[in-house]
Amino acid sequence: MRRFSLSTMVVGCALLLSACAPAYQAGGFTPNKSTLSTPEVTVETVEPTVDSPETPSTPEPPTPEPKERLAHGNEATGGPNCDVEKCIALTFDDGPGDYTAQVLDALRAANVPATFFVMGRQVKAQPELLRRAVAEGHAIGGHSWSHPQLTKLNNERLMHELVDTNKEIEKVVGFTPNLMRPPYGAVNHRVRKVMADQGLAAILWDVDTLDWKDHNLDKAMGYVRQQTQNGSIILMHDVHEIAPQAVPLIVKEYSAKGFKFVTIPQLFAGKEMLPGAKHFNRFKVLK
Numbered sequence: 001m002r003r004f005s006l007s008t009m010v011v012g013c014a015l016l017l018s019a020c021a022p023a024y025q026a027g028g029f030t031p032n033k034s035t036l037s038t039p040e041v042t043v044e045t046v047e048p049t050v051d052s053p054e055t056p057s058t059p060e061p062p063t064p065e066p067k068e069r070l071a072h073g074n075e076a077t078g079g080p081n082c083d084v085e086k087c088i089a090l091t092f093d094d095g096p097g098d099y100t101a102q103v104l105d106a107l108r109a110a111n112v113p114a115t116f117f118v119m120g121r122q123v124k125a126q127p128e129l130l131r132r133a134v135a136e137g138h139a140i141g142g143h144s145w146s147h148p149q150l151t152k153l154n155n156e157r158l159m160h161e162l163v164d165t166n167k168e169i170e171k172v173v174g175f176t177p178n179l180m181r182p183p184y185g186a187v188n189h190r191v192r193k194v195m196a197d198q199g200l201a202a203i204l205w206d207v208d209t210l211d212w213k214d215h216n217l218d219k220a221m222g223y224v225r226q227q228t229q230n231g232s233i234i235l236m237h238d239v240h241e242i243a244p245q246a247v248p249l250i251v252k253e254y255s256a257k258g259f260k261f262v263t264i265p266q267l268f269a270g271k272e273m274l275p276g277a278k279h280f281n282r283f284k285v286l287k
């Protein structure tokens with residue numbers, strides 16, 4: 001199990017400047033245009049010729065890029081300084097799913113990064129959507145393999161839900177998240193201890209759009225307006241139709257009020273994301 005700390009990610013970033021794409025700029029989010037589309041692997045084939053016995057009959061497999069070269073949003077470098085700017089983190093659960101592509105389109109159009117908490121079985125089914133999210137600079141956390149209430153599982157099942165999900169994510173995008181959102185926000189001392197052992201910070205929320213329940217954009221925006229404050233974490237689901245509709249409205253309204261949109265690692269930059277601790281927003285972390 002690889003464990004990230006923010007400091008090691010920052011150091012890794014400093015050592016490998018090219019690994020830090022996409023470039024975040026003060027006050028905005030600039031996706032790395034070279035990684036906007038799903039990366040394709042180009043295999044240079046060598047035409048075998050009969051009179052050239054030295055030519056290998058099968059081409060050499062392409063050399064994989066080192067994992068550290070992969071641009072992804074789980075670095076906390078760059079972006080707004082949430083110590084001095086008002087920050088909000090948009091988060092999307094349960095995907096990759098039916099509305100992930102639309103959410104990614106909306107985030108790209110609004111020029112803001114977000115964080116996706118993905119399920120292992122969904123990543124296995126639709127890995128290309130996770131690859132796209134990472135390529136476009138969004139941060140990734142796990143959200144279990146199959147969405148059970150973690151507190152009801154024995155330790156063996158619990159480990160499967162956490163570890164196999166992270167393995168699936170690593171298989172697709174080359175890094176293991178240090179963030180985890182427990183389904184239903186359900187954790188207890190035992191679950192948090194296991195998460196701490198796995199180096200996973202429990203990322204909860206303080207703004208619930210109830211998009212999965214109401215399927216109503218006006219109600220979702222009403223909850224956002226009632227609950228959002230500096231440092232908030234807004235919960236949405238990229239498997240329901242409200243999320244891609246809400247993104248441009250939230251970004252327009254809160255950008256006009258001076259808020260900056262950041263990933264979860266950026267929201268906690270300068271603070272420590274604590275494995276096993278419950279993070280409700282930038283200022284409310286329960287150990």
Ligand SMILES: [Zn+2]
Pocket residue numbers: 093094143147183184
């Ligand atoms: Zn969920």
